[in-house]
């Protein structure tokens with residue numbers, strides 16, 4: 140401010156007095172001389188010629204020690220003793236010197252000696268605009284709420300200017316802006332600036348306004364000072380939270396895990412601080428269930444899944460979400476969240492079976508409805524579309540019904556309980572989802588019995604070999620039939636067929652246990668009178684209507700050795716087997732004496748007779764043929780031989796326990812003449828007879844050998860072909876017509892063997908079978924002698940091994 144002095148420049152000016160002295164004088168009244176200088180004039184500037192103005196002689200000034208004696212101010216001026224000029228010695232700052240007083244004058248006391256004179260000189264310091272207005276603060280910060288109404292005034296700090304009057308602050312200005320202008324109030328001499336709100340503030344648009352307040356003084360040129368005024372707009376809760384979207388549409392698959400984020404709603408609030416802090420809440424008017432299913436994070440707006448989302452229960456949720464700020468009062472906004480649940484294939488089809496019957500008759504017509512089946516699937520669309528099927532091999536099928544997803548289970552074909560009596564039908568329902576879900580259900584259906592099977596005999600006809608002399612009343616056989624039906628449809632009653640001609644003529648001698656089929660004979664059969672007969676047994680089940688079938692039983696009576704040989708010749712008058720034969724003494728060796736004839740009613744071995752000599756007086760003279768019973772001489776008789784010989788002949792059959800008879804022949808040796816006459820005729824007849832016997836014997840032996848051979852072969856084949864084989868042999872006899880007669884069977888189980896064909900053997904008894912052409916051999920061991928021929932036909936020896 141130009142207050143600094145330049146003491147050294149004005150050495151001519153010297154003040155002895157101190158400023159304080161001057162100040163004493165300054166209080167005094169009017170000065171003799173008044174000068175006026177502006178402040179801040181250049182050092183050295185002349186204030187005035189004091190000597191001249193006081194009327195002092197310039198030439199004496201030095202001598203009279205012309206000087207200023209005044210306090211501290213003496214340094215400001217310099218008084219020249221040579222020319223009497225008062226000059227500015229230092230820079231004069233009025234504001235410093237007078238401390239802002241309106242009038243500022245410096246009184247100088249000037250002294251001259253010889254004579255001592257004291258003069259008072261006043262120098263008025265005139266103000267110069269050398270100071271700019273200044274603000275004390277460096278910056279002013281104003282906080283104004285955005286809700287402040289226009290017109291409100293805010294005081295600003297005033298600027299200070301040490302200069303006086305016009306040079307002090309005269310006006311304030313503010314940089315142009317739309318919100319504020321200036322108003323200046325005068326408080327006495329001071330001018331106080333006010334900021335007036337012209338237009339409402341909006342923090343959200345502009346939160347800070349920087350203004351420059353300029354204070355201008357009245358100097359010429361004017362000086363100015365500025366203050367940065369920062370208006371900070373204080374927030375008020377004048378903004379609603381705003382959602383980014385008014386409606387959030389999202390999809391959510393059902394069955395999502397808990398904690399899955401559905402959507403994150405977001406609202407922003409332009410306000411500041413708590414006014415802009417947004418919290419989220421579900422709307423009050425929601426279904427209470429929703430609070431269990433969804434959770435909303437108050438602060439983030441994240442909606443998460445909290446419960447089971449089931450499309451089948453609810454397929455769309457509409458949630459209202461409020462966003463509220465924390466201002467006072469708070470402001471809030473709503474948005475909608477629409478959650479569409481996406482169906483997943485999470486439900487298996489369900490099969491509901493309404494059984495009409497669980498039992499279907501085996502004669503039910505194809506198409507009989509057994510059950511009604513309804514299929515449901517709680518899923519929708521393709522996930523709920525269900526395909527229903529049965530296992531392929533069932534005789535049932537599914538027929539779609541008039542209603543959707545309804546089927547009837549019907550029979551596809553006729554059923555047979557005897558084949559399958561029970562069905563477990565598995566129904567498979569599969570939906571079309573991905574992956575598809577399936578359900579199985581088994582329907583149990585039983586097939587009820589119908590009497591559609593007649594009793595069945597294992598074999599028909601059957602052969603029964605019954606040894607003669609059976610005990611009357613004892614069981615001889617048992618028939619058995621089976622029936623595949625159930626319960627009473629399979630309960631069988633047996634009955635022997637009575638009547639019906641020769642077929643059943645022996646039925647009256649038989650009885651049957653109707654429950655178990657045991658047959659007993661009421662009389663004893665005799666092979667020698669009855670060889671074979673037939674009867675029929677009917678088996679009837681208890682169904683309604685009953686079904687029946689019959690079996691033919693061919694009974695073959697087997698021989699027992701129950702007949703002893705009977706001697707036919709010789710027979711005496713009293714019936715005993717005794718005879719007398721005469722032979723001439725001159726007979727040669729080999730002469731036929733006689734032939735013992737015997738008969739046995741039994742057959743086979745039982746009837747095969749062998750002759751032997753039991754007693755004889757002379758063993759050297761007679762022989763007996765084992766087979767024919769012929770008695771012949773062994774040598775010619777001599778004179779020494781006795782005239783009468785007794786022969787006891789034993790005739791024995793070949794039964795297991797053989798039976799026998801004896802015959803006694805007495806041979807008398809007579810003189811040749813008398814003997815010849817009688818024996819010539821006899822021997823001629825006997826020779827013929829002998830020839831026949833020989834032929835007969837040959838055939839018998841041949842046949843026996845053949846049968847023996849067959850037995851051997853049969854045995855060998857049996858050994859080689861166990862357990863089951865089949866072999867047959869045909870014996871062609873050109874004498875017969877070639878018709879097939881019957882078969883020959885051998886059964887290993889009951890050791891029976893049958894030969895069929897006419898005249899198989901000569902040595903055995905030949906009896907026609909009552910049903911045709913059967914030859915029966917009761918025991919294998921006996922085959923050689925026990926063939927019975929039946930009729931004239933093609934001979935077939937047909938052997939089956941079982």
Ligand SMILES: *[C@@H]1O[C@H](CO)[C@@H](O)[C@H](O)[C@H]1NC(C)=O
Nearest residue numbers: 277278349350351366367368
């Ligand atoms: C005042 O504001 C102006 C710009 O607006 C800046 O340059 C100046 O430094 C500020 N003064 C103070 C004291 O902050």
Ligand SMILES: *[C@@H]1O[C@H](CO)[C@@H](O)[C@H](O)[C@H]1NC(C)=O
Nearest residue numbers: 636639675677687688689690
């Ligand atoms: C025995 O069965 C046959 C055929 O099955 C039948 O023709 C006959 O009449 C039946 N006889 C009796 C007595 O039932």
